[in-house]
């Protein structure tokens with residue numbers, strides 16, 4: 001059997017309704033997994049015709065990840081879980097993250113919810129000897145002008161990946177992370193909708209282009225497969241060379 005055959009495996013991709021998470025969810029689906037996803041809208045139909053969202057074949061549930069009690073109370077529609085990918089994320093522009101309300105919102109969605117989701121599914125992952133993958137960002141490795149909460153949350157996500165990797169290895173759970181560079185999703189429209197800004201950004205990337213959700217998924221497949229069986233607590237940067 002191929003190391004990248006996910007037949008018989010169950011995955012949950014939080015943030016799988018859109019962008020990078022959707023690309024990750026579809027990569028598991030294409031390789032035979034049963035794939036569950038969470039997003040913010042009431043039903044899967046609410047994502048029809050949305051750019052960067054293809055929910056066909058995926059099992060959808062609505063969850064606001066900043067509602068930690070709702071995560072705790074969630075009754076999964078699956079009995080076992082092999083793979084948990086945390087790809088939820090948000091950002092606030094126009095200096096909104098310098099205000100406490102904006103700061104708190106971003107920290108809750110981008111960092112605190114990582115712990116709430118990880119804790120919720122720890123027993124299932126321990127039982128299956130499964131994998132957890134945290135999607136952080138290259139923002140976790142340098143300053144980001146105008147976005148203190150996004151930056152702190154992503155830096156925190158890299159640290160949480162290391163620390164859960166260490167803490168849960170003896171439970172048989174491998175925790176690792178992926179830090180994407182720039183990918184065209186609804187999170188990055190502020191750059192991709194502005195031709196001048198987009199061209200300037202692309203010029204800074206050694207590969208001279210943005211990444212694709214499936215290219216982030218490639219690293220997630222590696223980290224959730226037996227190919228990475230001795231990799232623990234690491235965050236792989238997938239950015240076309242951007243932060244070199």
Ligand SMILES: NC(=O)c1ccc[n+]([C@@H]2O[C@H](COP(=O)([O-])OP(=O)(O)OC[C@H]3O[C@@H](n4cnc5c(N)ncnc54)[C@H](OP(=O)(O)O)[C@@H]3O)[C@@H](O)[C@H]2O)c1
Pocket residue numbers: 014015016017018019020021038039040041052063064065066086087088089090109135136137138179180181182183184185186187188
């Ligand atoms: N795109 C990039 O260049 C880039 C670079 C580095 C890191 N990242 C990270 O990659 C991850 C995915 O982002 P993306 O670029 O794919 O953006 P995206 O298309 O906007 O996807 C974000 C996902 O998070 C979900 N989400 C947001 N707030 C939520 C909440 N309160 N409760 C539950 N789900 C929530 C969204 O749900 P809805 O679909 O319902 O809105 C969506 O599924 C994020 O962690 C982001 O920080 C992205």
